[in-house]
Amino acid sequence: MDYDYDYDYDYDYEQEHDYGWEYERKEIMAVGKRFRIACVGAGNVGASVAQYCAEMELGDVVLLDVIEGLPQGKALDLTQAGPIRGYDSIITGTNDFTHLSGSDVVVVTAGLARKPGMTRLDLLAKNGAIMTQICESILKYAPESIVIVVTNPLDVMTYLAFKKLGVPAQRVIGMAGCLDSARFRAFVGLELGVSAKNVDTMVLGSHGDDMVPLPQYTTVSGIPITKLLPPERVDAIVKRTRNGGGEIVALLKTGSAYYAPGASAARMVQSIVRDEKQLLPCSTHLSGQYGLDDIYIGVPVRLGKYGAEEIVELELSEEERSALHRSAGEVRAGIRGLVELNVL
Numbered sequence: 001m002d003y004d005y006d007y008d009y010d011y012d013y014e015q016e017h018d019y020g021w022e023y024e025r026k027e028i029m030a031v032g033k034r035f036r037i038a039c040v041g042a043g044n045v046g047a048s049v050a051q052y053c054a055e056m057e058l059g060d061v062v063l064l065d066v067i068e069g070l071p072q073g074k075a076l077d078l079t080q081a082g083p084i085r086g087y088d089s090i091i092t093g094t095n096d097f098t099h100l101s102g103s104d105v106v107v108v109t110a111g112l113a114r115k116p117g118m119t120r121l122d123l124l125a126k127n128g129a130i131m132t133q134i135c136e137s138i139l140k141y142a143p144e145s146i147v148i149v150v151t152n153p154l155d156v157m158t159y160l161a162f163k164k165l166g167v168p169a170q171r172v173i174g175m176a177g178c179l180d181s182a183r184f185r186a187f188v189g190l191e192l193g194v195s196a197k198n199v200d201t202m203v204l205g206s207h208g209d210d211m212v213p214l215p216q217y218t219t220v221s222g223i224p225i226t227k228l229l230p231p232e233r234v235d236a237i238v239k240r241t242r243n244g245g246g247e248i249v250a251l252l253k254t255g256s257a258y259y260a261p262g263a264s265a266a267r268m269v270q271s272i273v274r275d276e277k278q279l280l281p282c283s284t285h286l287s288g289q290y291g292l293d294d295i296y297i298g299v300p301v302r303l304g305k306y307g308a309e310e311i312v313e314l315e316l317s318e319e320e321r322s323a324l325h326r327s328a329g330e331v332r333a334g335i336r337g338l339v340e341l342n343v344l
């Protein structure tokens, strides 16, 4: 039998990794499309999102940061872990915002965490300016993408991104509830000595001290935790969940959590690119649901290929409802802060 091999020995790495080539390939692959996930901010959280997305084989990853060399170095390091961890995602590190082009999902982790001596308004001013600039680039290079915001203060920054982008609200989603509920699940698992995988829960509200964990919707393999734990232990777990981020900051001394935040954002990416329709707590735009209007706050959302496809309204006790509204008051104060600063 005659074989007509047509080897191309002029393999050009640079050309192969050029955006144009990747995009072409994506377009022609009708089946098994490779998604492009951009992580804006290649710090601790951004790099973790990139790592988990690659390990879960969700698509090719672009790691973007303003610090020269940082995203390139991390991308190369993650690429070299691929053969061992069993993934072959193309991971590109860049300082060039044009590389956002063709992204299906953009995860924004760029920004500062609040440092000692910094007021909430200082943080709003700094991260508000960063978010504004990033939204301009998203609009320019990836206007069709679904945007997941991670930068704090989470609900306020997600609202800002929504306003700056001017795209349908379902395409701008904030990551917080996934993390808060993962913390809650982990603590319940530890308390009961059972697998946290068997624990299911829901956490509403803003990301911070005012979050609203819902013990009445928390179960272990279908059994309500209220039947497994006395009320004082449930209260203690709720309190620890509320302080979940603070507990880690106090231990680390510099910096804040990133493994669980990275994993939470990657889980949201997974539900979107695989159109899994997972019901996850996400910061989403409310227009009347839960008695709240024109605000971003954490509620259960069905996440699929169109983004936040449906908001699920749960029946809440009077106490839970007022806790949610209190939490919304905090978000509104942040939004007012942005207006004062002329960011919004």
Ligand SMILES: NC(=O)c1ccc[n+]([C@@H]2O[C@H](COP(=O)([O-])OP(=O)(O)OC[C@H]3O[C@@H](n4cnc5c(N)ncnc54)[C@H](O)[C@@H]3O)[C@@H](O)[C@H]2O)c1
Binding pocket: 040, 041, 042, 043, 044, 045, 046, 064, 065, 066, 067, 070, 109, 110, 111, 112, 113, 114, 127, 130, 133, 134, 149, 150, 151, 152, 153, 154, 175, 176, 179, 207, 255, 256, 257, 258, 261
């Ligand atoms: N929503 C949540 O649950 C949650 C959880 C953890 C952290 N966070 C927040 O995520 C953000 C990042 O945290 P981190 O630990 O990764 O911080 P980090 O300091 O490690 O990383 C932030 C990165 O953003 C980059 N950056 C700044 N401006 C940029 C711009 N204009 N474009 C691109 N990159 C830019 C910085 O160079 C830095 O590398 C913080 O605001 C933090 O508070 C949120």
